[in-house]
Amino acid sequence: MLQASFRRKKPRSPIPAANFCPLPRNPSVKQTDLINRRILLASRPQGLPAPENFRIETRPLPALAEGEVLLRTLYLSLDPYMRNVMNEDGPVYAPSISLGEVMIGGTVCRVTESRHPAFQAGDLVLANSGWQDYAVSNGEGLMPLGATDRPSLALGALGMPAFTAYVGLLDIGQPQAGDTVVVAAATGAVGSIVGQIARIKGARVIGIAGGAEKCRHAVENLGLDACLDHRNPLFAENLAASCPQGIDVYFESVGGAVFDAVLPLLNVGARVPVIGVIAHYNDTDTRLPGPDRRPELMTAILQKRLLMQGLIILDHYERRFDAFRQDMETWLAAGLVIPTEDIAEGLEQAPAAFIGMLRGSNLGKLVVRVSD
């Protein structure tokens, strides 16, 4: 069903092509059956990561011990949280990566060899094997995917980003029919799902995105009622004009100037799930020049009885993943949710694609196709 999904392949991104080749394009470092390419954290970024913060190295494939499986990466997920674990002081919810360690990341893998009773060669699994061609696993944390004609969805519309959208919107945001829901990063991996679920729940949905192409996509393909370009100098005025009844739910993943425009429009009793503050991930100091906007926020929380709550999706798998999975499969099958994927080709493109995502150049869920 062609209309029911969108894939964009690099390099349709506005990022200059030079940025897409941080690593030598050497045929010897293509994925093979014998060599494991691994992308390591070479140095800690100051602000926006640069290609030189990453290093690729090759290793021979390891031999398996009893009880282990060898995984070959098909798809690697690239997500904003990875920026935080690159810092020396990692976020509270995950340890930071040491220098010289493989970058972490969710993956869809094929079991190529198994000495584990629960897995057979050929099995497709969801794993956390990181930015590399191959990994050895003792089976812990592997989730069998069964038969699927689009395994990459396990990293997006059926995986962590969409699950984040689901729990954040439904459990914290609690949109009611007729509510105005505003979603930041509306064409991103999480935001694109938030908007579509909010529409299913009968809300009026206003997206916020960077640039005309994204905004058009949000309205034409994702079915949002409107989408506003935060790069437009009249953004705040446009947002106010698009929300004549104020805002009942603001799905926050951005922070910064976007939140400045949203805050005065929040209604009494509005809910603000916070699943990211990507505008601040590259801040080298979280205490920034004035004005100090915290008193204004605290006053708004009080006077408007706002509910703000942070969400790290790892907390919720046990309690909510089954419900999510069931609902999302129904919505996908009915065409009520349309997944958007932005696919970078080849493991060696991961650093540039990741940097581009932090700059906002992706459209939908960003994945790297590591092998077919």
Place this chain on the structure above:
Amino acid sequence: MLQASFRRKKPRSPIPAANFCPLPRNPSVKQTDLINRRILLASRPQGLPAPENFRIETRPLPALAEGEVLLRTLYLSLDPYMRNVMNEDGPVYAPSISLGEVMIGGTVCRVTESRHPAFQAGDLVLANSGWQDYAVSNGEGLMPLGATDRPSLALGALGMPAFTAYVGLLDIGQPQAGDTVVVAAATGAVGSIVGQIARIKGARVIGIAGGAEKCRHAVENLGLDACLDHRNPLFAENLAASCPQGIDVYFESVGGAVFDAVLPLLNVGARVPVIGVIAHYNDTDTRLPGPDRRPELMTAILQKRLLMQGLIILDHYERRFDAFRQDMETWLAAGLVIPTEDIAEGLEQAPAAFIGMLRGSNLGKLVVRVSD
């Protein structure tokens, strides 16, 4: 039961005596049976209110129409929210007072004359008749108090401040046995009740207050595990030392530097009911010099999955007041909650007592005894 309650009468306050006489001490403006003294908003304060922002005037008592009652004020409640309604742009939850209007406020009144079928002369009622000796009411919003030997509690431990403590702590804060609960303004009208309810729920309770006298009161009389003086230069270090397990619930009514010290100590999943930001009520601009602390707060909300929620108690009477009343009467009777009242004598003292409260000079619920 003398030990089971604390009353402090003005002028035990550290506020200079001169501040307590903003209005002419003229015997002709004492409460009488013939004259209504009214305290009006004379001008809008810039920052902390000053005595000249208020004006007293006298009026003859009005005649009653059919269906009306005449109320004589016994006690007037003074509360921080009144600062906000003095601004031209009032808070969202209440209209601002016009210049020349009587200051608003909750009161305990005696019905002195009634042409209303539901009320008789001599009835005691909870009213919202403001800063004046007498008021005429059509009965709307009056709550009969029945027989009570301490009617002022209807403004404190059995009224709005304690109800705020109850809903904020139990419904938003949700303390569990063993949790560390930190309460700002721990000896104030709301905070003193929060701490005692949190103790009842089995939490370890750390108070924050201004000055040694208040801190001693919080520990010795209110039963808190510790109380820290926020004026101490080592306040942040002391708070950290008193919360070795971090903070699970922070009951916020202050903002500013107190919140600065609390934020790094909040645990993953901590709850932060926000019932006031008194540190900012006198800000002439809510956008203050840097550093900008909002990104730091947003990052903490995300990474620690904080829940912050504002509370305006007016929203909750219908749903929760009966449960509060029942629980609180039980706790008061059992001596588990001990009310603290700070009583200013005479309507003419209301402005100075109010200003003193905004500076933190009250201990417990501040009420004005207008007549016996």
